[in-house]
Amino acid sequence: MALLDGILRLALLLATLWGALALGYRLELPRLGRWLMVLLWLLAGGVWLWLAWQGSWLGPLAAMAVQMAALLAWWRRLTPAKHRDWAEDVAYLATGDVEGHRLTLHRVRHFDWQTPNAAREAWERRVYDLRHLKAVDLFVSSWGRPGVAHVLVSFGFSGEGQAEDDFVAFSVEVRRERHERFSEIGGFFKQYELAIIAADERDAVRLRSNVRGERVTLYHVTLSPDARRDLLLALVTAANDLEREPRFYHTITANCTTLVFAMMRRIIGGLPLDHRLLLSALLPDYIHDRGGLVPGVSLQELRRRGDITERARQAHDDPDFSQRIRRGVPGWETLDRRP
Template sequence: MALLDGLLRLVLLLATLWGALALGHRLSLLRPGRWLMAGLWLLAGSVWLWLAWQGARLGPLAGMAVQTTALLAWWRRLRPAKDLAWAEDVAHLATGDVEGQRLILHRVRHFDWQTPTEARGGWERRVYDLHRLQSVDLFVSSWGRPGIAHVLVSFGFSGEGPADDDFVAFSVEVRRERHERFSEIAGFFKQYELAIIAADERDVLRLRSNVRGERVTLYHVTLSPDARRELLLALVGAANDLEREPRFYHTITANCTTLVFAMMRQIIEGLPLDHRLLLSGLLPGYIHDRGGLVPGYSLSELRRLGDITRRARQAHDAHDFSLRIRRGVPGWSEESEQ
């Protein structure tokens, strides 16, 4: 009976905390109204917990069940938005079309960031030859929190000469409104929509390494030509789907790591689930263990040699920024075949 009582109290506590956070973050009221409703929920939950500590079982369970049923009915009616006043950096999704061997991306971002919140530049249509798709790279941008990072996937296309190589990076991001700031806690509670952005590397990488001061590490991914193409088209297809039917971002289940992993699982059968998929900063270790990074190097060596932060800052305005940051990176050394 003691175990049953303990389980009841735990359920009541979790339902009380979750409901208060959901109301506080997502209720369509001004902040005072949201937190008033959250406070009332906490008060009701505290009453059920107090009764449970006094030995009651049926009453607290029934009371919490009634209010949770009402809350979930409201929660399920929440729908992601398509047309809002989006922040400029997530104003457009990476929609595209394939015509024969040409991939046409309609809105590739090419911002020149002045500060973490201000940039010049815009969005443009770009065309890529799928026959020239040569590489896939994983960028991991971290800012000091253990295991926490942002992951980007970049695709390289060969040109007539090495200096003509072209790259486009895809970033799965929170689609914020102009007045919103990102909160990892709010990301659990349908606060933001999901976005897939296509961007020039000089935009999306320099923002992190040169402007925000984050540490950016590059890992060359050893996918087959067919798998590279499938992953690229899967990202474009997912962005097209989001344009038609928006989805909510979720800090754990729909983020920069889990979305790409779901695509890779369709391409490579048998990829196992792993706790490192929940912590983006640990993703390179998972890929390394699956044989997806350049062979012959330990993970620590790949991390050290792939740290592009200093080179990105030195190559800030260089026209061949993408090639400069890759010098010395395993899989991208001058003598290696790309």
């Protein structure tokens, strides 16, 4: 009986806390009205918990069930938006189309970042020949929080009709409004829409290593030519789908790691679920264990030699930025990049 009492009290507590957070992050009221509703929810939950501690169960459980039913009815009606006053860096999604071997990306971001919040803006239309897709790399950018990082997937092209060693990086991000700041907790409560951005590496990588001061590590991924192409087209398809039908970002289930993993699982059968997929900084560990990184090199060595932070800072204004940051990275010293 004591165990059942404990479970019921915990359920009341969790429902109270979840409801307060949901209202606090998603209720579209002026600040004062929103926090008043949070306070009322907490007071009601506190009363039900107090009554439960006094040994009265039926009334508190019934009252909380009614509250939660009303809250969930509102919660299910929340829908992601397509048109808002988006922040400049997520104003456009990476839409694209394919004709034969020709991939056209309509809005590739190429910002020249001056500070973490200010840049000279540019969105470009770029064309790639899928026959010249030569490489896939993984950038992992961390800022000191254990297990937390941002992951970018970069595709390298080289050959006739392409700029020499042309790279485009895809980033799964929160689509913030102009006034919004990112919150990991808010990402659990439908605060943000989801975005897939295509960007020049001199934008996406330099922003993190050179402007924000994050530590960036590059890993060369050993996918087959067909798997490389399938992953790229899966990202483009997902971005096109988001343009037509927006989705909410979720800190755990719809983020920069889980979306890419879901695509790879459709391409390469048998990839198992793993707790490391919940912590984006551990994604290279998972890929290494599955044989997806350069063979014969330890993960520690891949991480050490793949730390491109200082090279990126030294190559800040170099037109050959992408080539310079890859010098010494395992998989790039012997990789055949000829057409």
